Every structure is written in C-alpha cells, then in structure tokens.
Amino acid sequence: MANCDTSRPSALARSDLWVGAALFVIGLYACWEASGFDDSSRSYPKILGGLLAAAGLAVALTGLLLKADKALCLAGPLRSALPAAVVISLWATALGAGSGFVLPTLLMQAALLWLGGVRGLLRIAVYAALITAAAYTLFALMLDVRLPAPAVSWLV
Amino acid sequence: MDLIALGFATLFDPSVILMLILGVAAGMVVGSIPGINDNIAFAVFIPFSFAMPPEQALALMVGVYCAAAAGGAIPAIMIKVPGTASALLTAVDGNAMARRGEAGKALSIAMTSSVIGGIASSLILLVFAPALATVALRFGYVENFALAILGMSSVVGLLSGNVIKGIASGLIGLLAATVGFSLTTGFPRFTYDNVNLIEGIPFVPLLVGLFGIAAMFELLADIWQERKAGRSVSALPTIGSMRLPRDLVRRLLPVWAGSATIGNLIGMLPGAGMLMAIFLAYDQASRRFHRCFAGKPGETDWGEGAPEGIAAPESANNAVTASSMVPLLSLGIPGNSTSALFIGALAIHGMVPGPLLFTQHGDIAWMIIVAFLIANLVMWPIAFLVIKSVSRSIFAIPKEAMVGVIALLCMLGAYADGANIFNIWVALVAGAVAYAMRLANIPLGPAILGLILGPQMESSLSNSLSMSRGDWLVFIDPVNHPISAAMIALSLLLWLLPVLGHWRRSRRAGLSQEAALPAPPRP
Structure with a gap:
C-alpha cells in the first residue's frame, strides 16, 4: 500500500x-x-x-x-485485483455455459496478460496460446482431468 | 533384523528400486504444481499402479507420497503459491527470502529440511513402529479435542501484530469449517440449499484460492504499483546458488531436530494430520528465533525471510509422511488423508493394513518401511535436479506473464478436485477474502488452522461431552485422561508464555528507565 x-x-x-x-x-x-x-x-x-x-x-x-491506525486505502487493489477477479468470473461463467475450454481460456489469458502489463497483440496472442496449450496438455492429457465440455461439438 | 533385511532385499530388486526413484521424481514435479496437493498427486498415480506387481506399485506410491510433500515448497518459495497444503507456511519466509535474491538458498533449506525430517521419521518407523502404535491407541475423543486445542494454541506463535485480529482470523476459520451437514444430527448449516456445500466448503479449491489466487492479486497489485511509480517491472526471483553455508546448517540443526520430533509425534496420531505438525513446529521455531536471533544485526524479522521459517515446516511435513504409516501399517488406522489413500493402494493388491499385514505379507510391509528411508535418501539429489532443470525453466517466465499462469494453474487445480465448476468459484471467493484479509492486516494462518481443526474440534467436543454427560472437567481429568490434561496444560502455557515474556520485558524496560533517570536533588 x-x-x-x-x-x-x-x-x-x-x-x-x-x-x-x-x-x-x-x-x-x-x-x-x-x-x-x-x-x-x-x-x-x-x-x-x-x-x-x-x-x-x-x-x-x-x-x-488508538491513533496509530492506518488509513483505508483501496485504490491499488480496486485497479489491479478487481478487474482480474471480473475476468476470472467471466471465464468461469463461460465454462459453465458450455463454451468449451480453449476459447474462454485463450480470452481469459489475453485479458490477464494485458492486465499484467504485457503489450503488443502478437505477443499477447502467442503467450495466451502457449499457456492455454500447456495447461491443456498438463491437465487434460497428462493428468486425465475431464475439462468442461462444450455445448457444441466443434468447440474444444 | 531378519525382517528389515527382507524389506531391503525386496526393495533392491532393480525394477522395484527404479519405480521408487521414478515415484520420487514424478512426485517432486507434480507436487510443485500449484493446486495439485498430496492427495491429488497420490490419486493420479494409483491408476498407473493397477497393472504393476505389488512391490513395484507400492514403491512407486511411497516415492510419490514422500516427494509430493517436499515438491510443494518449490512454487511456495518462488511465487508464494504453495504447491501442496504442506508448504503453506514455507511460502511466508521462503518467498521473502527469494525476493531478497536468495531463492537458491531458500530452496536448499527446504529440500535439506524435508530430507532430514523424512529420514528421521523413516528411522523411527523402522525401529519403533509396533511399539509406537500403542500410544496412538490411547487417543480417544477427549484426547483429540485436547489435541485440537493444542493445535489452535500454536497460533500464538504466529501472531506478531494485532492479537485480536489473529483470534478473529482463527474464529473465521472455525466458523467456515461448520459449513455443511452437522456432524451430530446431519442438519445442513450455512449451505443455502447448495448441494456442493453439503460436505463443507471443498478444501482443495479453498486452499488454492486462499494462497494461489490471493498471490496472483498481490502480484497484480505489485505490478500496478511499480508501473505507477514509473519503475520497470521487476523479474521473478532467480534461483541462483543453492549452497548452504556451514554456520547456517549449525544454526538450523536444533530446528530440524525439534521439528522432526514434532512431525513424528503428530504423524502417528490418527487424524491429527500433517498441517497441525507444521503449525506446531513453526510455532516452536518462531519462539526459538525470537529468543536467539530477533533484533540482532543482519537478522530479518520473523516472516520476512527467517531460515527457521522454512526449515521447521519442511522438516515437520516430511517427518509426518513416514510416521503417519505407524498407525496405518500397525493398526490399519490412517494418520492423515494421504495415508488413507494408501489403504486403497494396498487394497488394490489384495492387502489389508493392520497387524495381519506383517504376518501375511511381511516382505511387502517391511519393504514399504524401508522404501520410506531410501525415498528420502534419493530425494535430495533428485530435488536438486528437478529444481535446476524443470523449475528453473518454469520460473524463467516473465513476471507479467506469470499472472495468467498462476491464475490458470490454480483454477484448474481447484477444478480438478472433482471436475466441478463450483470449485472455481470457491477458489475465486477464497482468494478475494484472503486478499481482503491481507489488506486489513488480518493474519491468514490462524484461519487455515481453524478450517483444518474445526471439524475435529466440534466432533470430539460433542462426543466427549455426551460421554461425560456434559462434564467439561473431563478434559483436565489427570486420572482418566492424563494425556488430555497434559495437552490442555501445555496449551495454557503457550498462551501464557508470551504474556509473561511481555510483562518481564516491560518490567525490565521500566527498571532500566528508572536507573537512567538523574538522581533527584538532595534537600
């Protein structure tokens, strides 16, 4: 703070x-x-x-x-953590709504990367794709976790 | 002696020892993934063991069990996200040390402590297994309640600031632990008709949120502040040298010994669990640090990168791994949730833990005991290899990109516990609450302890009171329940010692101030 x-x-x-x-x-x-x-x-x-x-x-x-108490200060948390919480909430809603795993996760990663300070469309897209692919490989393929299923068959 | 030799002979079959080493390596990697706790790591490998002969399968499981508990320290130190619940206190001082540029040293302390705790525990298991099991048998409801009280009292050592906030934090944890069906009547409490809450708040997502998601929020706030101040975003800590100076090893020896002893004692008590051992060991290490090192030149504050803050929980958690096998192998009673999964692993191969295991499958029973010792011996070099290769590559990711990585690993780790989207919401809410608690300077440790001990405390309290017909003095009855009375006395001592210490310090300060005052003029 x-x-x-x-x-x-x-x-x-x-x-x-x-x-x-x-x-x-x-x-x-x-x-x-x-x-x-x-x-x-x-x-x-x-x-x-x-x-x-x-x-x-x-x-x-x-x-x-007691006079030693500190002032309430929420500017930093509201500007940094709150948008990330909103992004994750939207991602969870999309997973629950049957949007599959890959597309919502790509979008969530892109948004979090931007919030984290990564700039440049290509850089964001590459990082988001790599993180999503790594997570999919680890959880779905290696650990055999059943990831949220899409409502339509052409989505992953 | 012949039985121990039989255990060694079974284990040193090339295929069996290879499985043990594979298990250690895999457990170390899986344990270092945030959200994949000891239970999940263990459960993931059970299906692999179906097709194996029992010796190979159980050697693999022992390796995974020992290494997953130690591997959790890696992300705890590097990004303040405990890989397993057993590393939750390691994250505090470990990450502070890593941020100071001593990540290698912190990781080295963690791994060395784990190995020492594990070896001490394995030797105890090897020598005293049958004798120690009789102590575990003396623990009933009354003793379990006293043990929970002792565990909650250990939070005193964790409270460095506002004690009332610490107590409030513990109460929040105990209250959150009451969510779900009542243990006595089955009445749904604080569930709001949500079926996902009937067995309580899911623990893995809760833990992932409290640590992982809160750490992600903190990371984002750090980045935001660095950008606002016009500074470039600092990188994640680099691992660097992992050499431990000789004087540091000497300094940590008493901590290792004390924490391993606590881990061994708690581990063999059915239901006490790894986390209670960690908190008690951390509390003892904190007292030693404040007594011997606090305030000296070059020393940090407790919680700001003190080596004892890493050594104590890591030594205790691996001491629990083998000692939790004492009641399991001798009596068939699991010491904690992961060792309960061992019953499943044994059952798959047609074995039932308990006294009969030693008579019917002596070779396997002693092989398991010996495997714990060897797993801890090979864990040290394997841990260093994993840190130098796998972990170094993972943590070379830029800090900005780490936000997304932490969020996704944590959320999927939470989701993986039952493949339920509700778990993601639990992790998110828990993360927000933990972050709000941090902003409000409310310590998180007591809340976690309350969450863990809550169910045990409530059930043992209600059972003890109904057995004693409402007599509260049953807990301090030195004739019928001497263990409980001793633990309650010890708890009181834990609360009184800081008060007495504070009183003595203020009295000493008052006396020295009086001495420093100029003498009044003579009339």
Whole structure:
C-alpha cells in the first residue's frame, strides 16, 4: 500500500474501524443464522459467531481509540485485483455455459496478460496460446482431468 | 533384523528400486504444481499402479507420497503459491527470502529440511513402529479435542501484530469449517440449499484460492504499483546458488531436530494430520528465533525471510509422511488423508493394513518401511535436479506473464478436485477474502488452522461431552485422561508464555528507565 496517504487519518477513514465493523456484522449474522439450526447443531456455530462479533467490536474500538491506525486505502487493489477477479468470473461463467475450454481460456489469458502489463497483440496472442496449450496438455492429457465440455461439438 | 533385511532385499530388486526413484521424481514435479496437493498427486498415480506387481506399485506410491510433500515448497518459495497444503507456511519466509535474491538458498533449506525430517521419521518407523502404535491407541475423543486445542494454541506463535485480529482470523476459520451437514444430527448449516456445500466448503479449491489466487492479486497489485511509480517491472526471483553455508546448517540443526520430533509425534496420531505438525513446529521455531536471533544485526524479522521459517515446516511435513504409516501399517488406522489413500493402494493388491499385514505379507510391509528411508535418501539429489532443470525453466517466465499462469494453474487445480465448476468459484471467493484479509492486516494462518481443526474440534467436543454427560472437567481429568490434561496444560502455557515474556520485558524496560533517570536533588 505504498501509494496510500500516510498522514494521520480521520476516525472514519481508519481501516481497523471498518475491519472491526465487518467482523462484528459477520459474527452477528452467523449467530442469527445459527439460531435457525436444530438444538444440537446450533450451539457451536452460535458461540463462534458471538466470539467473532466480540472480536470485531474489540478491533473496531481499538481502531477508533488508538491513533496509530492506518488509513483505508483501496485504490491499488480496486485497479489491479478487481478487474482480474471480473475476468476470472467471466471465464468461469463461460465454462459453465458450455463454451468449451480453449476459447474462454485463450480470452481469459489475453485479458490477464494485458492486465499484467504485457503489450503488443502478437505477443499477447502467442503467450495466451502457449499457456492455454500447456495447461491443456498438463491437465487434460497428462493428468486425465475431464475439462468442461462444450455445448457444441466443434468447440474444444 | 531378519525382517528389515527382507524389506531391503525386496526393495533392491532393480525394477522395484527404479519405480521408487521414478515415484520420487514424478512426485517432486507434480507436487510443485500449484493446486495439485498430496492427495491429488497420490490419486493420479494409483491408476498407473493397477497393472504393476505389488512391490513395484507400492514403491512407486511411497516415492510419490514422500516427494509430493517436499515438491510443494518449490512454487511456495518462488511465487508464494504453495504447491501442496504442506508448504503453506514455507511460502511466508521462503518467498521473502527469494525476493531478497536468495531463492537458491531458500530452496536448499527446504529440500535439506524435508530430507532430514523424512529420514528421521523413516528411522523411527523402522525401529519403533509396533511399539509406537500403542500410544496412538490411547487417543480417544477427549484426547483429540485436547489435541485440537493444542493445535489452535500454536497460533500464538504466529501472531506478531494485532492479537485480536489473529483470534478473529482463527474464529473465521472455525466458523467456515461448520459449513455443511452437522456432524451430530446431519442438519445442513450455512449451505443455502447448495448441494456442493453439503460436505463443507471443498478444501482443495479453498486452499488454492486462499494462497494461489490471493498471490496472483498481490502480484497484480505489485505490478500496478511499480508501473505507477514509473519503475520497470521487476523479474521473478532467480534461483541462483543453492549452497548452504556451514554456520547456517549449525544454526538450523536444533530446528530440524525439534521439528522432526514434532512431525513424528503428530504423524502417528490418527487424524491429527500433517498441517497441525507444521503449525506446531513453526510455532516452536518462531519462539526459538525470537529468543536467539530477533533484533540482532543482519537478522530479518520473523516472516520476512527467517531460515527457521522454512526449515521447521519442511522438516515437520516430511517427518509426518513416514510416521503417519505407524498407525496405518500397525493398526490399519490412517494418520492423515494421504495415508488413507494408501489403504486403497494396498487394497488394490489384495492387502489389508493392520497387524495381519506383517504376518501375511511381511516382505511387502517391511519393504514399504524401508522404501520410506531410501525415498528420502534419493530425494535430495533428485530435488536438486528437478529444481535446476524443470523449475528453473518454469520460473524463467516473465513476471507479467506469470499472472495468467498462476491464475490458470490454480483454477484448474481447484477444478480438478472433482471436475466441478463450483470449485472455481470457491477458489475465486477464497482468494478475494484472503486478499481482503491481507489488506486489513488480518493474519491468514490462524484461519487455515481453524478450517483444518474445526471439524475435529466440534466432533470430539460433542462426543466427549455426551460421554461425560456434559462434564467439561473431563478434559483436565489427570486420572482418566492424563494425556488430555497434559495437552490442555501445555496449551495454557503457550498462551501464557508470551504474556509473561511481555510483562518481564516491560518490567525490565521500566527498571532500566528508572536507573537512567538523574538522581533527584538532595534537600
């Protein structure tokens, strides 16, 4: 997070406040959800949820009270990781929709290579083809993994 | 002695020893592929062994089993993506060392530690197998719960920053482990009517996501920051020299000894698993590092490339491989999930593990035990060959292109576990959560431990309580459950020691500050 502003953040911009709040909400939700389980199955997750909510509250309070907390900084992750997550989600959707393995994987690789900073259409195409071919050889041919099947026969 | 000689004689048939060496080489390569864990690596080779005579088939499987656990360290160190679950802690200090330009040294520490752990464990298996099995028999529900508590307590050594966040991380792991059918009544918990979740969150995709996909996100963020700062994108670490200086070997000797002992003890307990041994060994190594080396000139921080952070988990994980065979071969009880697959491999050839194995198929039983020793001996040169050839070519790929390679290997590794597209989503979500946890400075280690120990903790707790009619004191009963009481006491000690240490340090600092203050003027 080298690009974050390192000056002392305001109370609402402190990361631990939000992290603690998120943990608190998750813990409470787990408690509430566990209340719907049968008698024998509910106590263990309910205790864990309660403890998580308490830990979240403690993190939020320390974030609010201690001045050493860092500012919340999401610019880098949003610009780098989020597009990659979207690309992988689209790839998984395409695999599930019966587009076969090769075409969606080529496109995913091209997009990830571009996001990684590789430039030049030919270079991207060659790298994407090599990575896809290597993965296909390793998983489908050598390890005998049944890769997602295409909906139409002419796709691989 | 005659039986051991019989084992050696069976193993040293040229075709059998060749299969063992092939198994070691193949296990090392397959283990170094992110997402292909020990179980998958082992399962992939079972079909190959169908047509072989039992000696050859089992020698091959022993080779794969030993080497896959060690091979996982290669991508863990080079790209921070553990090839197998057993290398998940190696990724922390190993990758930090590699980024410092000492990838060769880190890989050498990992492989040497694996070999030492493996050899120690093989010798124990060879000498003490029947005697040690009786200890394993004394572990019931109460002892298993105490063991899980001891395992969770080992996270204390992993927490260097905010302890509350570490505890929260452990709770997240324990909570995530409750997803699926309830172990007591079969009630579906947190499944949201999704059939893929009825047996819990699939573990292999989860692990691949937590490490592999999160590492890919980190790599992308690094590249983005380097470009934003106007710097050219730095290359992946080069392997370089793999020579280990003599003083480093001397320094690591106690770590190897301690971690191999922990690996041996945990490995022979049914159901304890390799990961608990790794965490406990890592915790012990962390304490030793903080006691002997932290803060000295030229020393890094723990988690920033400390050699003990590589030596401890690698030595422990290979110590588990052979010792997990103790309950399997002596009693027919698997020590971990991969050794459970060994039952399948033996069954294919008409053998049932247990005391009868030694009487009915003594040559095979002792050959397996001897094969563990030889596999670990040949693993060292083979590991160096694999690193110098296969791994060097793989990691020569430019960093920018590595993003796609990691993503695809991880996603297909996750998918391969049951050929299910749902696994890809699990890996992606797990990767996003792990990355968010890293951004929020929440340590991942305790969550992983919670995920692993969660089911064992819940089932042994509920079974112990129903057996004792709700009496919680059963866990600290020194008469009926002395092992459990000792483990609970040890867990308490693990939590108390850092607090006592902190108190002593602040008291000492306070005293020295008082001494440094100028004396008050005399009236």
